[in-house]
Amino acid sequence: MKMFSVSHKTVFVVDHCPYMAESSRQQIECDMLTKSRAQAMIPLSPVSKSLWTCAVECSMEYCRILYDIYPARKLINYIVSDSECHILNTWGEKTQSVQELMSALAAVGPPNPHEDPECCSVLHGLVAAVESLCKITEYQHEARTALVDVAHRVSNRGRIICLTNAKSDTHVRMLEDCVLETIQDQNKLAAGSDRLMPIQQCELVLVHIYPQGDDTLVSDRQKKEMTSVLSSEVHSVRAGRHLASKLNVLVQQHFDLASTTITNIPMKEEQHANTSANYDVELLHHRDAHLEFRNGDSNTGSSSKEGGIRETVTLKWCTPRTNSVELHYCTGAFRISPVDVNSRPSSCLTNFLLNGRSVLLEQPRKAGSKVISHMLSCHGGEIFLHVLNSTRSTLEDPPSISEGCGGRVTDYRITDFGEFMRENRLTTFPHMPVDTAGRAPFERAKSQLERHTRYWPMIISQTTIFNMQAVVPLANLIVKDSLSEDDVLTCQKTVYSLVDMERKNDPLPISTVGSRGKGPKRDEQYRIMWNELETLVKAHVETSERHQQVLDCINACRSKPPEEEERKKRGRKRDDKEDKSEKNGKDSEEKGWNPDTERLKGAIEREKENESESGVIKDSPDSPEPFNKKPRLTLEDLQPLEKSKGPVSLLSLWTSRITQANSRKHPEFAGRLSSINNKAELYQHLKDENGLVTSLPESLLSF
Template structure:
């Protein structure tokens, strides 16, 4: 049922009732030669088109673009509705041209404003459009004949575009109900007929047209499914240029078209781009021309890093004009050719460009780049009286000999992960599956394979020097498990164990396989290596963290292990400050005078050494108390009074250092503070209570 899409048949229904003769109120100036007009000549008054004229012009532009890009297999059936319906052409290929439609519309003429509006209705045309969609086209007949035994596989889909002036939203719903009932009736008739086909899908695009300066009575509505057979969308548009822009956007959406704007087109007589530019013979100007074509012409452009820009209500790709070459024998390697259609076919730049190309010239188009070399990605050329946009291959040609895997793809990259890629292909091989195979999730085998391939390639570096974790054997268990669709509790424990092993490696300061390509010396330091490793590991797990809660638990484990405890961060900060202090001391030492005595120099050196050693002892992990248990003692408090008298013995220095270190680790014992001759007195209050004096052996005496 996928042989014919909705775009195969399009039925245009244009309202021809008396209210369509109303003015659109968009003024059109007829007298534009204001400077060359003689004095006394009254200028022409501006005119305005009717709603009918605006609808016909815009619908013809829709058909023109369609016929330019798709000359075959995309068919239009044009219907006019008033007191009855008028079918202006058929589904035959010879009737598919704007000349046939314009001649038929000229015969119909404008709507009669004096006609009874009660006798006119858009419903006549909508019913005729549904009946027309049930008719078999020539291409459908060929497919049904080729598939005689399975003719029901040929699908019948179509689209109805209705241009009218609706009364209200209720009126729109009434039109949708009428189309739905007509489809059901026609499907019943088609079931018993060989000349008709039942409609499997129908899209209704209702465009409500109202004059300039008035409020719309119909609200916009996106595509909505009315029934399994009918979908509907409503667009409320002001007549005039707004209607033309809306239908230009619709034709791009309906037939998968894209826009390309050619910039910097020179209008110079030397290039013969526009030989009729007589008034600009001595000057040059650059113009822009917008072209429509199939969307596939931009696939390689976006792959190479190109971007599009917003042009009004739609996006367009900008390409720059290159000076054409006169050698028409030169061939270019093209990967695709697509028919084009100018957006504004009647404009002067568009006419000059098409005439220039139809004369046998080719134009190369380059991507606009702020820096770097010129990249020519497209070419405009005509074949058989039709203009095509050619996509040029801007990378290595597939017609050349394939590059060696050691040479690299167009560059000097040689460290590809060839072994890992072979393992990757082995894990994602496709195998035939019987139709009876049942999957609890309800997914088809092809969908499951695509989902697995998407998960495995969310983060997969191609070059060895661009990754760290995929070069480490310790990360293999986590990398193999995190790409799974679901994780078990054992898988989570395995991943957490892998993370803890990495933490242990960092604590032991083990080396990592960091690439030194492009860096000077031995590469980054050990701390920087582990920072790179943790960042890459977190990036890998983040791409899968949203799958299940267990994937998120693995990410939480990595984040928790990466965060440093406050004590370690404070110790590193103090270490950096101490290094800065030593640097400043070395710089200031050269400026000091040498007239101090050796005792003062020795004493100051000893004090600095004591301070550093005490800080090392305090920062050691064996300290039983936290660092902020007792405030830091000043240097004057640590220095004994006998130091001022002269040199100090080595034993005194060692004793003072131990005392200073111990004083910072805990509160001083009260008995040591009140001791006499380094001996603490026991049972101090016993004499006051009993009147007895206690000796060292514990005996009391009066």
């Protein structure tokens, strides 16, 4: 497959000399209505197209098919030649359309039969065509810029299709020689220019058009190499439908097209809405859509028209069932162009497809099972012929995913990941190629995925926070690239609601998988939850100052100061390893540290003392942010509570009053809620500590 093959550039040179105004003598009956009228009247005389009209009409059809199937990369330059050359468009993308050419042609108008034939010639156009082939296209320019060091790999080839009325074979020879000479001259010129490229290969297709009923003065000639650069062929064709069918064959040859006829299309009759008749519609497309029909199998329904030049493969329409969304195994998709775009069956079919329906196509077989081999489907106003795989799959009977790695795990967070996928869906940003940081949209997509997966436990039993509705707002926000003031506030609210839950002693959705007994105690559950939340937020703390604020909030609000937490964690780990090393009978580094229960108790006692002081002292004055106020209050208020164990003093009366007043403004403290006779037992968790090791759930080990 070559990007810059001969078909990259096509130049049409259409003769506009006075003799082209001659009639094609193919008559068109305009007066269709006379027959059905009762009144007898003089019929209007039929009209006939001129040679020029025939040439323009057929070349436009060539262009229409080409632009339908190759909306880009295959370019046409249209040149009209009389006493001078009129170049109707450029290689630029903007002027590559049938409308553009039609409008330019209208400005040129039909040839003037009274112009001096001596000054007029198609040669002007041929010279301009060669010059035009030397001009670099946007695609060639892009490729050359991209491949600076190997720019020579970008080639320059093209084709000239000349529609003219030649006088004789000698005249044809003269035209060929002219093209050859011009190529040689232009190549010399192009060698020294940046915007021009020498022509490496040029195909000249001369089409001699003569009126119906005349004998041709020019003989057909197959493609012949004139030189290593130029090849030439001559087609001598009668004007009218012969010319149309010749150019249809040429466009297929030039652009590797093939034809498919959709048969058995049911269509409602205009007159009889209740009945439907079956119609055929012929489509053109790249010939690779017929790859599977090449060689071998001859029962493909391929039939040839017009002496073996035009072949079409017949496929049967399968009335679509529901509009189910299905992912077919499709080995190719090729743009189509209807051969007879104006006909009623054709426009019925294309409109049906443009409305979003897909149609499966079946190979007509005399016997055996039904083979669906193609599908017609429309994407964004373009109809494609999809090639579906209809043979045995080499991937049949694979091991099921449940038999492989991770296949026996049953509590994947399928729904959550589905939600994750929806959030990470893609959309197109054609007008915003890069953001301020110079990242292309797909790079931003990847970096979003990276952020969203910094902490993403895959199974339900591995996580607590993602099983809690209350955490959702924070979890959704914290992964964002930047947070607004409001976002931070929402996160803080989430944290407060968790504090509130802890205070109320709400149960947490902690997995009991792998743990013995009933699982961890409530406060241990909260400790796990807070740890996990912290892990999540810590993964994003570097993103921005505001992300840090969220972490600060958690640190300040969670039930225990983080340092103490850390120490405990380390302690527990030691215990863990201890436990294990005993089981395994292995020596570990920590073995030297004797887990003497008494000593452990002593250490805990000491920690306990440290906590009430260092915790408070450290946390309260160092927190300038207003949101820290609440947690600070929490800690300060704990102390009076602790002290109010003795007989009622004036101070305690006053404090309780203040507290009461305050309690209306903030959630009730956990300790006070669970207190008996207003006495809360502090550090209950320390009691559980010893029993904890054995009942530690497996999932906890991963943190």
